[in-house]
Amino acid sequence: MNTPRQQWQQAYDESRLREGPFQTMSGIPLEPVYGPEDGEFPGQYPYARGPYASMYRSKLWTMRMFAGFGTAIDTNRRFKEIIKAGGDGLSTAFDMPTLLGLDSDDPMSLGEVGRCGVAIDTLADMRDLFADIDLGGITTSMTINSPAAVMLAMFVAQAENAGVPRAKLGGTLQNDILKEYQAQKEFVFPPRQSMRLVRDTVAFTAAEMPRWHSISISGYHIREAGSTAAEELAFTLANGFAYVELARQAGLPVDSFAPRLSFFFNAHIDFFEEIAKYRAARRIWARWLKERYGATNERSMQLRFHTQTAGVSLTAQQPEVNIVRTAIEALAGVLGGTQSLHTNSMDEALALPTEKAARIALRTQQVIAYETNVAHVADPLGGSYFVESLTDEMERRAEEIFAAIDEMGRGSMLEGCIAGIEENWFQGRIADSAYELERNFNRGERVVVGVNRFLEGNDDDDLAILKITNEDEGKQRARLSKVRTDRNDEAVRDALDRLAKDAVDPEVNLMPALIEASQAYVTVGEMMNTMAGVFGRHVEVPTI
Amino acid sequence: MSSNDESLRVLVAKVGLDGHDRGVKVVARLLRDAGIEVIYTGLFQTPETVAAAAVDEDVDVVGLSMLSGAHMTLAPLVVKAIRDRGSDIPVVLGGIVPNQDVEELTAVGIAAVLGPGAPADQVVEVVRRVAAARA
Numbered sequence: 191m192n193t194p195r196q197q198w199q200q201a202y203d204e205s206r207l208r209e210g211p212f213q214t215m216s217g218i219p220l221e222p223v224y225g226p227e228d229g230e231f232p233g234q235y236p237y238a239r240g241p242y243a244s245m246y247r248s249k250l251w252t253m254r255m256f257a258g259f260g261t262a263i264d265t266n267r268r269f270k271e272i273i274k275a276g277g278d279g280l281s282t283a284f285d286m287p288t289l290l291g292l293d294s295d296d297p298m299s300l301g302e303v304g305r306c307g308v309a310i311d312t313l314a315d316m317r318d319l320f321a322d323i324d325l326g327g328i329t330t331s332m333t334i335n336s337p338a339a340v341m342l343a344m345f346v347a348q349a350e351n352a353g354v355p356r357a358k359l360g361g362t363l364q365n366d367i368l369k370e371y372q373a374q375k376e377f378v379f380p381p382r383q384s385m386r387l388v389r390d391t392v393a394f395t396a397a398e399m400p401r402w403h404s405i406s407i408s409g410y411h412i413r414e415a416g417s418t419a420a421e422e423l424a425f426t427l428a429n430g431f432a433y434v435e436l437a438r439q440a441g442l443p444v445d446s447f448a449p450r451l452s453f454f455f456n457a458h459i460d461f462f463e464e465i466a467k468y469r470a471a472r473r474i475w476a477r478w479l480k481e482r483y484g485a486t487n488e489r490s491m492q493l494r495f496h497t498q499t500a501g502v503s504l505t506a507q508q509p510e511v512n513i514v515r516t517a518i519e520a521l522a523g524v525l526g527g528t529q530s531l532h533t534n535s536m537d538e539a540l541a542l543p544t545e546k547a548a549r550i551a552l553r554t555q556q557v558i559a560y561e562t563n564v565a566h567v568a569d570p571l572g573g574s575y576f577v578e579s580l581t582d583e584m585e586r587r588a589e590e591i592f593a594a595i596d597e598m599g600r601g602s603m604l605e606g607c608i609a610g611i612e613e614n615w616f617q618g619r620i621a622d623s624a625y626e627l628e629r630n631f632n633r634g635e636r637v638v639v640g641v642n643r644f645l646e647g648n649d650d651d652d653l654a655i656l657k658i659t660n661e662d663e664g665k666q667r668a669r670l671s672k673v674r675t676d677r678n679d680e681a682v683r684d685a686l687d688r689l690a691k692d693a694v695d696p697e698v699n700l701m702p703a704l705i706e707a708s709q710a711y712v713t714v715g716e717m718m719n720t721m722a723g724v725f726g727r728h729v730e731v732p733t734i
Numbered sequence: 735m736s737s738n739d740e741s742l743r744v745l746v747a748k749v750g751l752d753g754h755d756r757g758v759k760v761v762a763r764l765l766r767d768a769g770i771e772v773i774y775t776g777l778f779q780t781p782e783t784v785a786a787a788a789v790d791e792d793v794d795v796v797g798l799s800m801l802s803g804a805h806m807t808l809a810p811l812v813v814k815a816i817r818d819r820g821s822d823i824p825v826v827l828g829g830i831v832p833n834q835d836v837e838e839l840t841a842v843g844i845a846a847v848l849g850p851g852a853p854a855d856q857v858v859e860v861v862r863r864v865a866a867a868r869a
Contacts, residue, residue: 286750286751286802286804287751289751290751292751298751298780300808301804301806301807302750302751302752302802302804305802306802374753374754375753375754375777376751376753377753415754415756416756416760502756506849507851539830539850539851540830540832541830541832542803620756621759621763624756624759624760625759625763628764631853632854638851642853655832655834660807730776730777731776732774732775732776732777733774734759734762734766734772734774
């Protein structure tokens with residue numbers, strides 16, 4: 191029987207590697223990983239040290255920068271710039287109306303169209319968004335949740351019109367509705383009806399889109415809303431378990447969809463705690479998938495994640511200092527073994543980033559990747575008494591929270607997550623933690639440089655910030671109005687009738703009806719309203 | 735109208751589609767812990783629903799929390815909706831609001847702007863000051 195090190199070595203030797211040399215600046219050669227013969231190694235269950243044997247020696251993390259603003263034509267231009275600059279993945283930010291399934295001409299959309307992301311109303315927008323971009327050759331991430339099934343349907347419709355079959359499409363749909371009720375609050379339908387749409391997208395992609403990541407289970411927003419690191423870890427993984435149970439209930443074998451689940455975590459400013467969080471996340475996911483859900487495919491057990499540095503850690507005061515915060519946070523993500531990374535720009539406590547600020551944020555990743563040599567050795571902090579102990583503690587705290595959720599669900603994590611949402615349990619815990627942090631800050635126990643200490647220099651704020659005007663709103667409304675005039679009203683009516691009929695029967699998968707509606711130029715708002723007619727709408731009881 | 739904390743009442747509100755409610759909840763708790771009565775509208779309100787609630791509840795101050803960048807469109811509409819109801823209830827705006835916008839917001843009748851990182855003492859002090867100025 192081979193030792194763990196020999197097994198790791200074998201897997202490492204079979205991996206394709208980047209060009210070296212892998213050595214320190216002074217020429218000391220570096221091993222791909224360090225540890226005792228019988229220790230834990232990356233690529234080995236339960237993967238605390240990383241999902242792959244060779245980690246960044248095979249492939250650096252993906253520097254995936256989030257983009258989207260104005261009309262589809264504006265964002266398409268930005269996408270092409272990203273591709274020209276060597277970007278290997280697109281990540282689409284949608285505006286608030288699209289995130290809530292509203293059309294750009296809805297009265298509630300006033301002032302929000304194209305502001306925080308791109309406005310997508312119909313297939314015509316989807317076509318312009320990806321015009322002259324080979325969707326079979328690049329991966330596309332779409333950060334959307336309540337209307338995720340609608341957006342996926344439009345994306346498939348657009349790709350197939352452009353001659354790319356759905357099976358060839360690679361990318362990620364965020365599609366994590368549970369954290370919307372818990373933290374980000376961009377919800378439309380009640381939780382159970384939303385979960386039916388998640389089920390439909392998971393089943394559809396498992397059957398027809400083998401390269402597609404159906405859900406990006408996201409702790410980022412939970413942390414931004416104010417949770418602790420342990421709560422971010424536990425709530426996110428609990429939501430992941432809930433999706434696994436949902437898909438199993440729909441009759442899908444765990445290994446048919448679990449390899450296509452991915453995660454998205456925050457990188458906050460407490461350096462070691464963040465690293466411990468990522469390590470614990472991998473270990474917990476592996477254990478639960480194997481032991482509780484019976485996964486046998488290693489890919490089902492290997493947690494892979496995207497990281498974004500913490501927006502809430504940025505300050506409006508002395509904004510250049512945010513570059514330093516972001517660099518430290520990004521380094522935590524890398525030392526924690528992230529698969530992709532978005533670094534925030536220094537001006538984001540004030541507005542959307544300028545091009546210069548966004549470039550510095552990308553350069554920050556490049557400094558870490560190409561100058562520091564930190565990517566040469568996998569899990570470089572593994573074996574540290576401190577980091578190992580903190581990893582164990584994060585896992586212990588997460589397990590305590592899982593036990594509470596499991597109890598709320600009487601043995602079901604799916605029911606526990608839904609009950610916790612309906613009873614405001616998650617929301618209350620997050621608000622409590624946010625307030626506790628705020629009180630620590632106000633008492634001066636938590637120092638934020640430039641905000642409650644070291645204030646000299648706060649008055650010379652002359653940072654140029656991005657201004658978005660309301661012109662785009664008018665442009666987008668005109669685009670939509672033209673589509674409404676040009677389309678075939680009868681096809682629209684037929685498509686909506688079918689959607690309503692399919693929505694009534696919970697056994698029917700809604701993806702085919704949504705794709706048909708997309709092809710008929712039905713708007714996002716029309717599809718969402720039709721489904722809301724069957725599903726109802728979620729209203730959160732306001733609590734302080 | 736008294737500016738005594740014993741009777742000071744504040745409506746905190748989220749208008750538009752922005753679901754970020756961390757700030758509004760923290761501010762609500764800060765004010766409450768300072769002895770001020772706080773009413774929270776919940777998410778996805780319109781300028782009209784906020785104005786109606788403010789007038790019906792006869793609050794001393796309205797606090798708007800905004801992050802999405804729509805403040806230049808929506809905050810003036812909230813002020814207008816309140817004034818259209820014949821009320822002079824002052825409106826304070828907090829959130830992701832660049833300094834450059836403050837002048838224009840003041841011109842349309844926003845009583846005060848609290849930017850990112852405003853400490854608790856300042857939040858409470860501004861609310862008291864704005865309420866006192868009205869009385």
